[in-house]
Amino acid sequence: MAGLNHTLALKKNLDQRARERFTSSLRAYTLVDLADQLRSDYSEEQTAVEHPHQSGEDVHRFLKSRDLFKWYSSLRCTAQELVWQSTLRALDEDRTTLAGLSGVTQVAPEKSAVGGSLALDPKLSLPSYIDTMDVHLMPGNYQGDREDVSVHPGAVYDNGLEVFSFGVMGEHLDDIGHSMANFTRLRWPGLTVDTVVDVGCTIGHNTLPWKQAFPDAQVYGLDIAAPCLRYGHARAESLGVAAHFRQANCDQLPFDDGSVDVVFSSMFLHELPRNVINDFFKEAYRILRPGGLIIHMELPPNEALAPYDAFYLDWDCFYNNEPFYKEFRDLSYPALCRDAGFDESAFFQATLPRYTYVDEQEFRDAIDRTASFDEDTGRLSDTITWYAFGSRKQG
Template sequence: MTTPFQDPKLRQRGRASVDFLAGMAAASGPVRARVDAAIAEKVASPDALPEDLDERLAHMDALLADSPAYPVQQLLGDWHGRMHGRISAEAFEEVEGDLAPLFEAAEQGPATLRLDPDLKAPDYWDGVHFHRTTGGWEGHTHMGYIHGEIIHKKLVGRFFPGGIFQQRRDVAAMAPRESYRRILDMGCSSGHFTTALAETYPNAQIVGVDLSARMLEHAWRTANANGWNWQLSQQAAEATDFENESFDLVASYIILHEMPAHAICAVFAEAFRLLEPGGDMIMSDVTRYADMDRLAVWKADRGAMFGGEPHWRESASLDLEQVAREAGFVDVTTKGPYPYVIQGRKPEA
């Protein structure tokens, strides 16, 4: 379901700028093809690349030093990483006045929002500009809207065959039961996966936590606009204030790569604490490095560096199946490659 305030009608300048961003990414295909051709010529086998990833990055830079397309690809990636947030924010600001009454209306409804002005954000998050978003997730008064409705729907969504939102619905539907009573979305951000959970399990009470106040505000308005009684609060997913055994499903979607390994382990432990006996856990994230060859890992790691993902390597190198079992989960299963989905169950008491 899409409400009017979730479908911004951008002005000509903003729409043209956003379309230019998307078009530039699409038009860079020939550059990528030339780089791939150079790699195919110079790399006989992925297994021949250095085992150490930092050495591999340096080795590939040296190997492709005489490829004219390689620095162009790097320049395009760097420019897109630096500018996508700024351009999207400028496009929003052109229509902010049009959206103001819709925002005000969406602040009335059944959803609740609990912000913590005294929140001490964890070091891995505080001050980090994820995705190279200017100012980070709190860098604009309406960053949740910019991120959720412009960057994701008008940019990122163009490059995912089948749709990034269908992927979220598919993951939500992978939970083993047909219905749940109370669901927690860990790291709910602007509410895209939360929406998939609400649509998949319409009789469940949906609860979401995130560190970003701006993201939570947009999720809150989204819930109100749709008549959903979500309960949203500003908390770290690994250290919530909910009571033991408060949920029968704990879930997350592509949020773990925004955390270092110790925080991810704490998230799984917290999920286990919060689940009632017999409750289900379903988490998803990016493809594991262990499931990729050395060349594919190099591409992913290099892309993460340009994309503003400081914890990607540490996260993608983690064996989430082992983490889940160490947290206490049983019947642990995984499915991949992307999104990589891990499921488990808290044993009956």
């Protein structure tokens, strides 16, 4: 584990670094070795059965009482808790790195060394569902408490994600952003990209790659969690990338009608209640200019997956405090786009290798192929493929 490569990275002593390496290894063991064992155990049990399981729910019901499932699941939750505990300890002990970042609410581009900005909205009304459950078992969630003026939740997320991802999500935990931005660049070479809006950006780790892929564009990162945006702004400054962070709800995007070229999100929709997803799509449609692109990096839909693979991904819904996850994945993604006003024929989906881990030709080849779904689609491992879907606004 290389550790975070920017100036906001928490200082960790030898034991803390060793503890994080352990947690990363434990996660890799659980999510690769044990997960493979769980799958092969299931396959053996299901060989030659008269009525094979038809859905992820069937598989889940079957596995729930099996010892290996309990073992795998309990270990996975424990590893997840260790991710955050090691980070919280580092945050308790390092009182200098993040000092001075608290309380910032506005930074104008001319005050930024790289031309980025921050605009928080203290009057913004936050939805109540974010306070009922700490997503991903992350203490404090993304927003901390309502009065949190620190950057701590952002730091917990950034440092925790580094441990969580056991090296498979890119140098700056930003491979999803690079993969999606470069997919856009290569698939639609004629697309004008002057304004990009990343909605639900948290700390902006997947926002900045859009500025790197489209250096002339104005790139915005939106979220409701002020501590993450505050941290994301400081992180962007540290990495020398100009991005504009805005506090806003996804169902009320602060952009004029037809003023945006690309609306992007990553791993965001599955954390939202259904009605908010619909409202977000309508807002995205409103702010896109004719010909503009909506692109979501997400988990693949259940309808595209074999029953076991559907079960495997839905595990997080039941056991990782992501209550809307399965309901989202049960939706028809083309219908979501269509219902927001996008033309049905403009729907696209893709399964892509990780841009920063392969050469550009291999990535291009994947763009030309039809999306294909297997056990690597969306499953965090060193062979993961990202899934994306979206549409273009007609005109």
